[in-house]
Amino acid sequence: MITGKAKVAGVIGWPVAHSLSPALHGHWLAAHDVDGAYVPLPVRPEDFSRAIGGLARAGLAGVNVTLPHKEAAFAVAHDCDAAAKAAGAVNLLVFGTDGRLLGRNTDAMGLAASLGESFGEDFLRDRAALLLGAGGAARAAVLALDTLGCREIRILNRSDGRAATLAKELQPRVKATLAAKPWNGWESAAVDVSLLLNTTKAGMAGSAPLVLSLDPLPLNADVCDIVYNPLETELLKRARARGHRTADGLGMLMHQAVPAFETFYGVRPAATADVRRALEKALA
Numbered sequence: 182m183i184t185g186k187a188k189v190a191g192v193i194g195w196p197v198a199h200s201l202s203p204a205l206h207g208h209w210l211a212a213h214d215v216d217g218a219y220v221p222l223p224v225r226p227e228d229f230s231r232a233i234g235g236l237a238r239a240g241l242a243g244v245n246v247t248l249p250h251k252e253a254a255f256a257v258a259h260d261c262d263a264a265a266k267a268a269g270a271v272n273l274l275v276f277g278t279d280g281r282l283l284g285r286n287t288d289a290m291g292l293a294a295s296l297g298e299s300f301g302e303d304f305l306r307d308r309a310a311l312l313l314g315a316g317g318a319a320r321a322a323v324l325a326l327d328t329l330g331c332r333e334i335r336i337l338n339r340s341d342g343r344a345a346t347l348a349k350e351l352q353p354r355v356k357a358t359l360a361a362k363p364w365n366g367w368e369s370a371a372v373d374v375s376l377l378l379n380t381t382k383a384g385m386a387g388s389a390p391l392v393l394s395l396d397p398l399p400l401n402a403d404v405c406d407i408v409y410n411p412l413e414t415e416l417l418k419r420a421r422a423r424g425h426r427t428a429d430g431l432g433m434l435m436h437q438a439v440p441a442f443e444t445f446y447g448v449r450p451a452a453t454a455d456v457r458r459a460l461e462k463a464l465a
């Protein structure tokens with residue numbers, strides 16, 4: 182039940198109808214019997230900062246931020262945590278009672294938690310990983326792999342130059358060695374890695390699938406695709422058929438939302454099998 186004292190939060194994006202966050206937070210609100218609500222907030226890019234000002238004045242606890250607003254949220258935040266500064270992007274804006282906006286980025290810790298849960302906390306310690314993509318999610322992925330003790334992260338991106346820029350910008354912030362490799366150098370880059378991580382949009386509904394032969398990948402390497410629509414991408418299907426352990430994008434989605442829910446409503450939820458089932462239902 183909702184009362185006049187309900188805590189309200191939401192997800193701001195454009196478009197936002199495809200977001201799984203309302204289903205996810207809605208599941209936890211019901212499970213924890215919280216007096217609160219979580220709503221989708223479709224806001225055009227040109228209206229973003231005015232909308233944020235209004236939502237903060239209306240007493241919301243904060244918002245999750247999705248595409249295309251993550252950089253704009255970084256720009257409007259008065260203060261940002263270290264992960265948001267490293268990513269140059271904010272996926273959680275917390276509205277302070279003093280009118281200040283705190284920007285956080287929980288994608289990196291969400292991905293690290295998901296990988297640790299799927300493959301074991303130490304599966305990447307002192308090992309090499311191959312990261313596909315150089316967009317916003319790839320930035321979070323570099324931080325996540327570094328947190329897991331990864332020794333070397335090889336970054337490959339379809340468009341020339343972006344992988345090198347990402348490696349150069351993030352190298353001072355991480356212990357792992359970052360190495361940009363050419364997209365067509367996939368075969369030699371894959372030989373001895375322990376993880377293949379896709380953070381590109383390839384394989385996502387509406388995008389072309391990832392066109393890479395898995396032959397050069399060691400058979401004991403793990404494979405993760407952070408795309409969650411569809412849940413089983415072509416990449417994961419092919420990896421499973423070769424016997425690799427795999428992780429899909431729902432784990433990251435659930436884990437990145439845990440600190441947001443706790444901040445909005447004061448209860449720390451868990452990314453359980455029940456929540457996963459609720460999300461799979463929402464996706465279907």
Ligand code: NDP
Pocket residue numbers: 288313314315316317318319338339340343380381382383385388389390391407408409430431433434435437
């Ligand atoms: P960006 O737009 O910032 O980056 C997109 C990346 O995908 C770029 O590196 C781009 O390469 C690459 N790309 C796009 N199409 C292709 C293709 N056909 N072949 C090869 N590379 C391609 O997006 P984000 O980084 O924000 O998001 C990427 C994906 O991650 C999305 O599918 C998103 O849904 C998912 N995601 C999942 C999360 C989760 O919680 N599970 C969290 C955040 C994102 P180029 O530079 O050449 O254009």
